[in-house]
Amino acid sequence: MSTKKSILIVSAGSGLSLSVAEQFGNEGFAVGLISRNPEKLKNLKEYLDAKGIESYTAAGDAGNAEDLTNAIQTLGEYLGGFDVVHYNAAVVKAQDILAESSESLTKEFTVNVANALHTLQITYSDLKQKQGALLLTGGGLALTPSADYGSLSIGKAALRSLAYQLHSRLKIENIHVGLLTVDGLIDPASKTHSPEELAKLFYALYLDRSIVEIHHAAESTHYKSL
Numbered sequence: 001m002s003t004k005k006s007i008l009i010v011s012a013g014s015g016l017s018l019s020v021a022e023q024f025g026n027e028g029f030a031v032g033l034i035s036r037n038p039e040k041l042k043n044l045k046e047y048l049d050a051k052g053i054e055s056y057t058a059a060g061d062a063g064n065a066e067d068l069t070n071a072i073q074t075l076g077e078y079l080g081g082f083d084v085v086h087y088n089a090a091v092v093k094a095q096d097i098l099a100e101s102s103e104s105l106t107k108e109f110t111v112n113v114a115n116a117l118h119t120l121q122i123t124y125s126d127l128k129q130k131q132g133a134l135l136l137t138g139g140g141l142a143l144t145p146s147a148d149y150g151s152l153s154i155g156k157a158a159l160r161s162l163a164y165q166l167h168s169r170l171k172i173e174n175i176h177v178g179l180l181t182v183d184g185l186i187d188p189a190s191k192t193h194s195p196e197e198l199a200k201l202f203y204a205l206y207l208d209r210s211i212v213e214i215h216h217a218a219e220s221t222h223y224k225s226l
Contacts, residue, residue, distance in 0.1 A: 007086060086136075111155075139183070198216070
């Protein structure tokens with residue numbers, strides 16, 4: 001079992017979430033990664049191992065509450081609980097809102113929003129004991145919805161609402177909830193929206209418990225507190 005502080009990342013991939021893992025790992029955290037794809041997890045762990053960052057993995061589907069619970073519990077045993085949880089899952093799909101069905105909206109809402117709450121509920125006792133933090137990956141579609149990305153627009157708006165609710169509800173229990181609203185495309189070549197720059201903002205969001213939301217656009221960054 002790890003003796004370090006720890007961060008759990010739900011829906012780990014090779015972009016933003018890997019940079020978050022590296023950012024926190026460089027600050028002395030052990031890292032737990034969840035993804036549906038075991039091969040992806042193997043590659044991510046090899047990368048972090050090469051950087052000297054302690055990491056553990058568990059396969060799990062962010063769209064399946066039982067599957068997600070099992071993966072979280074497995075990593076909790078390796079890491080000795082969680083100091084930080086980063087929920088990064090979303091269904092990113094270009095589809096006109098009129099082409100959506102109630103079934104597709106509901107299924108994607110589970111990934112985009114409902115299982116963020118489920119993840120918090122599963123890790124709640126750890127976060128309360130450790131006075132930890134839940135960090136959520138938001139998007140500009142929450143503020144400027146697009147009919148071309150109808151389901152994701154709804155999901156990001158609801159996730160933003162959830163973040164504000166949880167921030168207000170849990171701060172009395174010394175659990176910090178923060179949202180990074182990424183307004184614009186994540187691009188490794190961007191000076192403002194590279195995964196590395198966004199990971200720095202996630203770490204700043206972790207450090208300043210008064211901040212409920214960082215709204216990061218190409219032209220400006222706004223910090224919102226409650």
